[in-house]
Ligand SMILES: Nc1ncnc2c1ncn2[C@@H]1O[C@H](COP(=O)(O)OP(=O)(O)OP(=O)(O)O)[C@@H](O)[C@H]1O
């Protein structure tokens with residue numbers, strides 16, 4: 209027989225434990241609930257103020273503050289956790305834009321003060337049933353006195369950053385000075401597809417460059433304190449087809465800066481060059497390609513050395529805030545050091561011909577291949593001193609992208625031919641043709657990709673230099 213009187217304490221103990229356990233398990237939920245109730249009670253004892261930011265002013269002109277608040281509110285972290293969020297595709301590919309549902313409220317915190325924003329949409333009772341929109345801010349009166357000004361400033365800064373990130377980057381080219389009606393620059397949408405991720409280069413170097421750019425972006429006040437224009441100048445040097453121009457595009461995209469591509473053949477004088485610089489806008493990349501060619505043919509260009517130095521200094525630093533200057537060249541051997549002195553050019557970046565690491569990068573990007581049985585053979589070719597530009601290797605891979613094995617074999621053959629021709633004195637004059645079937649000959653049909661003599665000569669010259677020096681650490685020199 210079961211004695212229930214003996215079991216009773218046990219049952220009571222068990223029940224007690226269950227209750228305590230459930231209380232314990234639900235503690236976090238309960239704490240959150242308690243906190244919410246406490247807030248609701250506390251809110252009753254606070255005085256609030258409501259501030260409205262309507263979409264239009266009395267003259268039906270757009271209220272810029274409404275746009276800024278809208279960008280800001282829709283970028284709040286709390287929106288991602290809200291149940292009242294709409295998702296839209298942005299203007300850029302892969303971009304998702306969040307937006308708060310009409311008549312919903314979201315909370316923000318600034319300097320320990322809580323602020324609520326409601327996306328108010330009121331349908332008017334007129335014939336067309338127009339809607340009037342506004343953002344309504346709710347804030348404790350006590351906090352308003354303390355934070356309103358810095359909070360509005362914060363909204364302004366954040367929304368400007370978002371604007372900057374979203375806007376379309378433009379490419380500007382300078383036009384001939386004759387017959388101009390509206391400024392010296394013509395703009396086009398800048399749709400270059402390169403990004404820092406698609407450029408094959410030493411990973412450490414890439415990270416250093418990224419950090420350098422990020423540090424530059426954050427250092428406005430520092431430059432101001434030093435009394436210097438907030439600009440950074442980069443020199444990109446290396447053989448043709450090593451990614452210099454692609455790199456400029458990638459930087460411009462990373463920064464969301466417009467690119468002003470200065471064509472020196474269309475510059476008529478020093479003052480004209482100065483005018484061009486003055487007509488650029490802040491947050492832009494000012495680019496001079498093939499700078500060494502200008503140096504070599506300076507007598508034929510109507511820009512003097514002092515005109516160029518002034519330009520590089522941002523016309524005595526007076527008009528160059530938030531500018532990045534980039535100069536590209538194949539070699540800096542014959543450049544007057546005064547042109548490249550620190551402050552005038554801050555960072556030198558070497559773009560070398562391909563090595564095995566870069567090759568693997570290209571194979572992954574172009575062929576989607578991270579490893580392959582032919583890789584050891586390719587590595588051996590690179591170790592033996594053979595090399596080509598990333599552009600040439602990229603083209604070979606592009607042509608045979610459907611068959612990675614064929615693509616890799618064609619790279620091996622091309623590297624082999626290149627390394628053999630490197631030993632011959634006349635080899636630099638030969639035209640190498642990479643044909644569709646992967647074979648390599650000295651001349652061929654018109655469907656072939658043609659490497660010009662000049663490019664080959666420069667390439668070999670650099671290949672030679674690379675083999676002689678081969679020091680990677682020299683390629684990024686912040687303190688030049
Ligand atoms: N490092 C690289 N990584 C990926 N692709 C590259 C690289 N270098 C060159 N390419 C490819 O080769 C092509 C030519 O590159 P780019 O124009 O940037 O070279 P460049 O150094 O500016 O040449 P040039 O000195 O002749 O102007 C581009 O289509 C680019 O995609």
Ligand SMILES: [Mg+2]
Pocket residue numbers: 452453454497536
């Ligand atoms: Mg280029």
